[in-house]
Amino acid sequence: MAEDIIKLIKENVVLGRVNRDDEGIDEGMLGQPGVSELTEKALALGVSPVDIINNGLTAGMEIVGQKFEAKEYFIPDMLASAEAVGVAMEILNPHLAKSGIKDKGKIVVATVKGDIHDIGKNIVSILLRGAGYMVTDIGNNVDPQAIVDAVRDEKPQFLGLSALLTSTMVHMADTMQALRENGLRDKVKVIIGGAPVSEEFAKSIGADGYGADGFQAVRIVESLASAEDK
Amino acid sequence: MPREGILVHTPYERMTNEQVLQVHQASIQILNEPGLISFNREATEIFHSNGAEVASVSSSDNPCWLVKIPEELVLHALDSAPKTVKLGARNKDNSLVMNGEEPRVFFVSGSETNIWLDVDFQPYVKKSDPNIEVMVPEFHPRRGTVLDLCQAAHLCEHLETLDAFIRPVNIQDKDITEDNKDVNKFFASLNNTTKHVMAGLTSLKQLDNVVNMAKLIAGGGEELKENPIISFITCLVKSPLQFVEDTTQTLIEICRRGLPIVVSSSPQAGTTAPIKEGGIMAQINAEVLAGVTLSQLVSKGTPVLYGSVPVRARLDNLSDSYGAPESSQYNIDCVQMARFYKLPCYSTAGVCDTKTPGMQTSVERLFSDILVTLSGPQYLHCAYGLLDGNSTFCLLQAVLDDAHFQMIKFFLRPPRVSQAEIDDTLKQIREVVATPQKLYIRYIRPMLRSGQLSMPYPFEGDGETDNVLALAYERMKQLLSQPVEHIDPATTSRVFQEIPGILSRLNVYEERKEQ
Ligand code: B12
Numbered sequence: 184m185a186e187d188i189i190k191l192i193k194e195n196v197v198l199g200r201v202n203r204d205d206e207g208i209d210e211g212m213l214g215q216p217g218v219s220e221l222t223e224k225a226l227a228l229g230v231s232p233v234d235i236i237n238n239g240l241t242a243g244m245e246i247v248g249q250k251f252e253a254k255e256y257f258i259p260d261m262l263a264s265a266e267a268v269g270v271a272m273e274i275l276n277p278h279l280a281k282s283g284i285k286d287k288g289k290i291v292v293a294t295v296k297g298d299i300h301d302i303g304k305n306i307v308s309i310l311l312r313g314a315g316y317m318v319t320d321i322g323n324n325v326d327p328q329a330i331v332d333a334v335r336d337e338k339p340q341f342l343g344l345s346a347l348l349t350s351t352m353v354h355m356a357d358t359m360q361a362l363r364e365n366g367l368r369d370k371v372k373v374i375i376g377g378a379p380v381s382e383e384f385a386k387s388i389g390a391d392g393y394g395a396d397g398f399q400a401v402r403i404v405e406s407l408a409s410a411e412d413k
Numbered sequence: 414m415p416r417e418g419i420l421v422h423t424p425y426e427r428m429t430n431e432q433v434l435q436v437h438q439a440s441i442q443i444l445n446e447p448g449l450i451s452f453n454r455e456a457t458e459i460f461h462s463n464g465a466e467v468a469s470v471s472s473s474d475n476p477c478w479l480v481k482i483p484e485e486l487v488l489h490a491l492d493s494a495p496k497t498v499k500l501g502a503r504n505k506d507n508s509l510v511m512n513g514e515e516p517r518v519f520f521v522s523g524s525e526t527n528i529w530l531d532v533d534f535q536p537y538v539k540k541s542d543p544n545i546e547v548m549v550p551e552f553h554p555r556r557g558t559v560l561d562l563c564q565a566a567h568l569c570e571h572l573e574t575l576d577a578f579i580r581p582v583n584i585q586d587k588d589i590t591e592d593n594k595d596v597n598k599f600f601a602s603l604n605n606t607t608k609h610v611m612a613g614l615t616s617l618k619q620l621d622n623v624v625n626m627a628k629l630i631a632g633g634g635e636e637l638k639e640n641p642i643i644s645f646i647t648c649l650v651k652s653p654l655q656f657v658e659d660t661t662q663t664l665i666e667i668c669r670r671g672l673p674i675v676v677s678s679s680p681q682a683g684t685t686a687p688i689k690e691g692g693i694m695a696q697i698n699a700e701v702l703a704g705v706t707l708s709q710l711v712s713k714g715t716p717v718l719y720g721s722v723p724v725r726a727r728l729d730n731l732s733d734s735y736g737a738p739e740s741s742q743y744n745i746d747c748v749q750m751a752r753f754y755k756l757p758c759y760s761t762a763g764v765c766d767t768k769t770p771g772m773q774t775s776v777e778r779l780f781s782d783i784l785v786t787l788s789g790p791q792y793l794h795c796a797y798g799l800l801d802g803n804s805t806f807c808l809l810q811a812v813l814d815d816a817h818f819q820m821i822k823f824f825l826r827p828p829r830v831s832q833a834e835i836d837d838t839l840k841q842i843r844e845v846v847a848t849p850q851k852l853y854i855r856y857i858r859p860m861l862r863s864g865q866l867s868m869p870y871p872f873e874g875d876g877e878t879d880n881v882l883a884l885a886y887e888r889m890k891q892l893l894s895q896p897v898e899h900i901d902p903a904t905t906s907r908v909f910q911e912i913p914g915i916l917s918r919l920n921v922y923e924e925r926k927e928q
Contacts, residue, residue: 302731350594378804
């Protein structure tokens with residue numbers, strides 16, 4: 184039974200179906216349980232959260248990754264699967280905490296002041312959620328002070344900043360400065376991204392990492408997290 | 414005499430009249446339900462005081478309102494928006510007169526790329542035969558500067574098909590700040606081309622400086638109204654259906670100053686708009702109508718262009734895919750909607766995904782250049798010189814694009830079929846078949862001499878060699894060596910005295926000390 188349900192979770196991750204109202208890519212699936220219902224059910228049946236994550240969610244994402252590499256899947260497919268995993272992780276996180284398992288961590292994301300471009304930031308958020316992180320998206324055109332407040336209140340391990348205009352990149356530096364002034368700089372790892380910024384720029388403002396796309400965003404967070412663990 | 418552009422005699426249209434009406438009605442419904450979220454207080458008040466239903470949907474730190482725009486407001490605005498818009502120019506022969514009902518196309522450069530691509534040619538020697546040497550282009554990307562912008566304007570002045578200038582490069586010099594960027598980009602452009610200059614505004618605080626500069630250059634306030642040498646473009650609506658706080662304010666202020674403005678929306682099918690054609694069309698049309706309505710409520714009769722930059726999402730990274738055939742379909746549909754409203758249309762074509770000039774670039778670009786031109790938009794941003802999805806500008810590519818537009822313009826000449834022509838050629842046919850050689854060759858010459866035949870591709874190589882880039886490079890250097898008519902010394906000195914923030918290295922009458 185447990186195996187069956189984990190298999191279903193995995194299949195639904197591959198199909199990118201969040202819940203029963205989600206047809207995925209096949210109208211015929213409408214009404215059948217999706218990843219969120221299946222995850223609830225698995226927990227009710229007593230399946231361990233770690234099992235659900237490793238053999239259901241992660242195993243499903245691995246197949247999605249292979250299909251993406253093989254150009255059978257495109258980014259909308261990838262995002263749908265990541266979204267499904269993100270929703271499942273939200274359900275699982277309290278259970279992980281109860282059983283004393285450390286969650287992967289929290290990340291606050293924002294597009295900086297003066298900038299309303301948010302498609303890239305939203306993609307980064309979905310992929311990070313799909314990788315198991317708890318993401319709080321505080322929107323676009325966000326003031327350095329509001330970012331500082333969010334870091335203080337949410338206590339995330341990571342902060343992701345996005346900018347698409349050369350005229351708003353500077354507010355990334357302002358935000359770094361505001362974090363320093365508020366004694367929060369060493370409490371959070373900062374990663375940045377967006378078309379005009381670069382690795383070099385990240386270094387120049389004292390950020391911890393730069394990601395050219397959503398996948399790199401996940402990779403950089405994972406590598407900063409494992410460096411932290413050591 | 415204004416510029417001629419090219420009149421498309423039978424514009425290509427995709428939608429039937431019934432489909433156009435369906436889109437129009439869907440847009441009217443969207444404007445009422447769900448309406449638009451407005452992050453701009455003043456726009457909300459303007460709509461409210463004109464009868465739109467407004468409700469606050471603010472969160473604690475982000476004031477915003479839901480605005481439901483009733484049909485009458487839109488219809489009134491469509492009534493009062495001018496059907497003919499004039500864009501002036503320093504040289505009045507370069508002004509453009511656009512009539513929303515007449516599919517006369519003007520070709521325009523555009524966008525604000527961060528990267529400038531330098532080109533030079535280096536000799537490469539064949540390993541197995543060192544006697545054989547070829548010249549190969551090398552491309553060097555770097556950040557754009559204000560002097561690059563001057564050069565771009567200079568080249569564009571001499572590109573025959575280019576009718577108006579939108580700055581194609583983002584000026585990123587160390588001494589360019591948010592507070593002096595607008596005056597510098599407008600001055601660099603105006604001083605190096607006598608064609609019309611359009612740009613987006615970086616900082617609203619700079620608007621009056623820019624307008625005052627334009628007044629000085631045009632010869633006074635009235636002269637600027639009569640000959641608007643500058644105009645603006647604003648993306649006031651962020652898809653789906655949101656009035657952005659700052660760009661909406663920019664639109665309001667520009668309308669108050671009476672200068673022409675493009676109300677543009679740029680939804681991406683699949684991310685910020687429905688992926689289905691009917692869906693993205695209903696949404697973008699609603700977004701543009703919302704902007705047009707606001708412009709007319711601020712100031713009745715403001716000259717506006719129906720601005721449409723719809724694209725489809727790329728499937729690998731969700732960036733804009735201008736090269737996708739759907740992007741051209743949406744653009745052409747928008748041209749048809751604008752014509753339905755009799756508003757002049759700002760449309761887009763020519764953007765490519767490739768990173769350097771070359772064969773793929775030309776193929777990708779020409780696909781949309783031809784198709785969208787055929788639909789007859791009045792003001793076509795056709796991305797002269799742009800590469801890499803609008804991230805890079807290269808002068809060499811702009812020269813190639815000009816050659817391609819010459820071909821497109823030639824193609825669009827009206828059919829030369831009339832009874833007189835037919836009678837004349839029937840005579841020729843009878844004459845020629847009666848001769849032993851049976852050849853029409855001698856009739857080519859008068860056609861050739863009177864400019865009625867298209868010329869060979871200007872960058873054709875000899876024999877089997879492909880020398881396109883090298884030949885275009887020569888042409889580029891030649892065009893840059895031709896002078897441009899700068900703003901006169903007296904006006905220049907007034908501009909530098911009265912308009913704060915313009916960098917002294919842009920003054921062509923002063924020694925360039927810094928450089
Ligand atoms: C779509 C778009 C818009 C839309 C935005 C819609 C939205 N909801 O975001 C609209 C039409 C509203 C818009 C408005 C404007 N835009 Co705009 N826009 C673009 C465009 C075409 C694509 C951006 C995009 O969404 N790409 C797709 C996403 C998936 O990619 P991405 O954002 O790069 O994100 C990826 C990576 O960068 C990375 N990433 C992003 N963020 C982060 C964060 C972290 C932490 C990490 C690790 C990684 C990461 O991962 C993402 C996913 O792979 C770009 C062109 C370009 N080449 O970028 C211009 C562009 C950015 N815009 C430009 C301009 C000028 C404007 C306007 C000022 C225009 C105007 N005159 O009104 C306004 C800006 C208003 C404002 N105050 O912000 C210029 C900027 C030039 C400059 N000065 O720097 C560009 C470059 C276009 C151009 N060449 O002219 N724009």
